[in-house]
Amino acid sequence: MGVQFGDIIPKKEISLKLLRTKSAAIDAMNVIYQFLSSIRLKDGSPLKNRSGEITSTYNGIFYKTIYMLENEITPIWVFDGKSHDLKEKTKEDRRKLRQNALENYLEAKEQDNLENMQKYAKRANFLDKKTIENSKRLLELMGVPYINAPSEGEAQCAELVKSKNASFVVSQDYDSILYGAESVVKNITSSNKSLELIELSKVLTELNVNLLELIDVAILIGTDYNPGGIKGIGPKKAFEVVKKGQMEKYAFEIQNYSEIRKIFDEPNVITDYEIGLKLPRKDELIEFLVEENDFSKERVLPNIEKLDLLLGNKKSQKSLESWF
DNA sequence: CAAGGGAA
DNA sequence: TTCCCTTGC
Numbered sequence: 001m002g003v004q005f006g007d008i009i010p011k012k013e014i015s016l017k018l019l020r021t022k023s024a025a026i027d028a029m030n031v032i033y034q035f036l037s038s039i040r041l042k043d044g045s046p047l048k049n050r051s052g053e054i055t056s057t058y059n060g061i062f063y064k065t066i067y068m069l070e071n072e073i074t075p076i077w078v079f080d081g082k083s084h085d086l087k088e089k090t091k092e093d094r095r096k097l098r099q100n101a102l103e104n105y106l107e108a109k110e111q112d113n114l115e116n117m118q119k120y121a122k123r124a125n126f127l128d129k130k131t132i133e134n135s136k137r138l139l140e141l142m143g144v145p146y147i148n149a150p151s152e153g154e155a156q157c158a159e160l161v162k163s164k165n166a167s168f169v170v171s172q173d174y175d176s177i178l179y180g181a182e183s184v185v186k187n188i189t190s191s192n193k194s195l196e197l198i199e200l201s202k203v204l205t206e207l208n209v210n211l212l213e214l215i216d217v218a219i220l221i222g223t224d225y226n227p228g229g230i231k232g233i234g235p236k237k238a239f240e241v242v243k244k245g246q247m248e249k250y251a252f253e254i255q256n257y258s259e260i261r262k263i264f265d266e267p268n269v270i271t272d273y274e275i276g277l278k279l280p281r282k283d284e285l286i287e288f289l290v291e292e293n294d295f296s297k298e299r300v301l302p303n304i305e306k307l308d309l310l311l312g313n314k315k316s317q318k319s320l321e322s323w324f
Numbered sequence: 325c326a327a328g329g330g331a332a
Numbered sequence: 333t334t335c336c337c338t339t340g341c
Contacts, residue, residue, distance in 0.1 A: 038325050056325085059325075062326095063325070064326070067325090067327095190326055191326085299327080
C-alpha cells in the first residue's frame with residue numbers, strides 16, 4: 001500500500017523511449033499483486049492450470065518481461081524477504097481486507113451478481129509460497145535476473161539504483177524514494193496510460209526538505225510500520241510540521257519512532273547479487289508454461305523465440321546506468 | 325496485465 | 333496504422 005503522499009509529491013509524465021537501454025529494478029511483489037488482481041476472466045476468476053493453481057502471475061511475469069526487453073529495458077525482479085516485525089499490524093490489516101473481500105465475493109456469487117463478483121474477486125488475492133517459488137523459477141528459465149531481498153523489496157530496489165546497477169525502480173508505490181532511490185516509474189504498461197516518473201532530487205528541492213525530513217513526513221502521515229500515522233495529520237500538515245522543525249513535538253507520540261526512521265535511513269539490503277542476463281532454457285520453459293500450467297503452446301512458442309532473440313542480442317551489450 | 329484480431 | 337475489445341488458463 002505504501003505511504004499516502006497524495007498529490008504533494010511532484011511527478012512528471014514521460015515516454016517509454018526515455019527508459020531505453022536502462023535497467024529496471026522491479027518491485028516484484030507489488031507488480032505480482034497487480035497481475036493477480038487484473039489478469040482475470042469475465043467472472044472475475046483468475047487464470048488457473050488444470051490443477052486449479054492460479055497462473056495469472058506467470059502470465060504477467062512472462063509477457064511483461066518480454067514487453068520490457070522488446071523496449072530495450074532490462075528487468076531485474078526483486079522479491080521481498082522477511083519483513084520487519086513492526087510491519088505485523090499492516091500485514092494483519094491486509095489479511096483482513098482480503099478475507100473480507102473473499103466473503104463479499106462468495107456472497108455475490110451466491111446472488112449471481114457478476115459485477116460484485118468481479119469487484120471483490122480482484123481484492124481477494126491470496127499469494128502462496130509456491131506461486132512465488134514458481135515465479136522465480138520462471139524467471140530463471142527465461143534467463144532474466146531476480147534478487148531475493150533480505151527484507152523489503154522496495155529497499156533492495158533502491159539499493160540497486162543507488163549502486164547504479166539499475167536506473168530506476170518499477171512500482172506503483174512511492175516508498176522506494178524513502179529508501180533513497182532517485183527514480184521511480186509508475187505504470188509501465190502497454191496500455192495508453194501515461195508513464196509517471198518520480199525523481200527524489202526533484203521531490204526534495206521542490207518541497208524544500210532533505211531525505212530524512214521526507215522520511216519524517218512519511219512517518220507523520222503513516223507508513224507500513226506505523227499505519228495511520230498521527231491522527232489529524234495528512235500530507236499538508238506533515239510538511240508544515242517538518243519544515244517548522246516541530247518534529248520533536250510529535251515524535252514521542254509515535255511508537256518506535258527512531259526504529260522506523262532507521263528502517264528507511266539504513267535499510268536492510270544486500271550488495272552481492274548476480275544480475276546478468278542468460279539465454280532462455282527453451283525446453284524447460286515450454287515444459288513449465290505449456291505442460292505444467294496449460295498455457296497455449298501456439299501462443300507461447302513465438303514469444304519464447306522472441307525472448308531468445310532479444311536476450312541473444314542483449315547479452316553482448318552492457319550499458320552504464322545513469323540518466324541522460 | 326499484455327497479445328491478438330478485427331474494426332475504423 | 334491505430335484503436336478497441338476480447339481472451340488468456
